Amino acid sequence: MKSTVASIGHARLDALLHIHGAHRRFATPEGGIVSALGGVDLEVRTNEFLTLLGPSGCGKTTLLRAIAGFEELDDGEILLGEQPLSGVPAYRRPFNTVFQSYALFPHLSVADNVGYGLDVGGTPRAERNARVAEALALVGLAGLERRKPKQLSGGQQQRVALARALVNRPRLLLLDEPLSALDRHLRQAMQVELKALQHRVGITFLVVTHDQEEALVMSDRIAVMQSGRLQQVGPPGEIYDRPANRFVAAFIGNSNLLVGTVTAHRGDSVDIETVSGLRMHAPGGRFAKGDRVEVMVRPEQLSLDPAAGDGPTIDGVVETVVFVGADRHVQIRTRTGDALTALQRHVAGAREPGLEPGAAVRVSYRPEGIHLMQGEPA
Amino acid sequence: MKRTTADRVLSAWGAGFLLILYLPVALIFVYSFNSNVVNMMAWEGFTLDWYRSIFGLPTQLAKSENYVESTATLVAAVRNSVVVALFATVVSTAIGTATALALGRHRFALKPLYQALLVLPMIMPDIVLGIALLIFFVGVGVEPGLSTIVAGHCVFLSSYVFVVVSARLAGMTADLEEASADLGASPWVTFKRVTLPQLLPGIAGGALLAFIISMDDLVITYFIAGVDSTTLPLFIYGVLRRGIKPEINAIAMLLLAFSFVVAATGLWLRSRRQ
């Protein structure tokens, strides 16, 4: 059935799918034009767990549907290995999708849902049954073969959708917000499970999510998207520590974001002064004196411990202390008027001096904990 | 729970409505067992003779002009009706379903106009449709007969099937069909394995509706029936024109019983599927 495409050899082992300059525009009923994809370039590597992350309406589903074959591109192309996919209908593409709505067939039993792709493809009965059983065991649903989708919980339905896609051993598995319908606990368990599963079956996963925490937990690489464009593609650590721009920095994790100018350049590091007059020291050899920069400091990089060492410091006043379980978020107003949030690990019984609102504090940081990004020219 | 005045008023209203709806039918039911030959509205005694006479069985009745002229004509009329209804149902179900699928799953120019024209036969006065069909058949030179009745019925029955199937289709999202394609099924396989099974209750409902409407259509059939193609409603109408006779009550009861059986079978099939 899908052999036409599946048998095409792939020239470069590391890249399964290439997306070049993908454009997709929609005419809205209001008379406007929405650019759901505004020129996306992306490479999906063989056997990686790639997450497409971005806020609602940024075009994630549109990109996934274009790969699956449900949406035509206005411009640009998608290549499987070296073969262009334009004009190849969805049913001839060696990909399978786990739909956001699951889209299980209500008139078929769990086993027949899972076996659908094999039945349609003409797999012999014995092999089909064996693979269905194997797939159901893989997602922990053995014993529920004869149920109808309606007789399953949301989490179980999601596993059926997963098994139904996996059983066909696709080259690429597309998952559109597969965990969004689950409660927090189940979702967290499934994040780990999904990652382990991907490792076990050795299939390339492309997962859409708008949950940055989920993306950080599961992915080998994350592609951050905004308004139909990719902002940054890279491993979670890189995205978190060295975001490409202000949007990525703000979207992933918590961050303190300030705008400043480079005042001095010393080898690998620079001195900067924020708009409000706060002076800081940070690595950033690529910037020149006078450059506008965005300054990002993660809250956990700021220390309130008076005995923190001899690094650079910032003086300020505590504004509020927010208790969030394991941590405290301490909001500080610097002498220059900037707002900074510092993270303090909560240790039961430990003395935490001077953190009442109004108390003066000295914030220390290591210059390596500060990340500079290209700023808008003043 | 406390019964309020509103509850009582509503109960009375409901009871009154049901009475108006079913009293005439109940009267016919009672009359169909009345042995009074002269005045069927005056109860004389219980008899099954009216039913027996329909089937040509021996009865106690003396006056021969009370009988249905010939059981054979009645049987022929019933057979004509069933044949017409079966053919008209099959053809109109196919046309109506195909049209519903085309309009529900594809975009094309003038779709709203097309949609409006499709439901028009349902609201068009029967007389107008009947006359139009008659003129058409005469114009193209087709002898009136069972085939013209089947063709005429298909014209408006297709609309009914279209409406019923469309309603079902509107409740079905396209994502199941996408999921099927995603799993490697060609459009035809998707139609067979996903769309059709989902649509089946709607199609069955439309077909049953078409069958029942075809069985009791009088006005349109009146215009396009030939001499030898008398259907059951035409037969009853013909008998009535020669005066109301008690056999009519028995025939009406049998017709009603038949409709009930058809409708109940439909409901039963539906409940079994779910």
Ligand SMILES: Nc1ncnc2c1ncn2[C@@H]1O[C@H](COP(=O)(O)OP(=O)(O)OP(=O)(O)O)[C@@H](O)[C@H]1O
């Ligand atoms: N068929 C369509 N017609 C018109 N506009 C559309 C259509 N599909 C998507 N859009 C628009 O394109 C943009 C991207 O939509 P898309 O569904 O890809 O977003 P998304 O990133 O998946 O969002 P979410 O996280 O909410 O699912 C949105 O602004 C949406 O309104």
Ligand SMILES: [Mg+2]
């Ligand atoms: Mg989406």
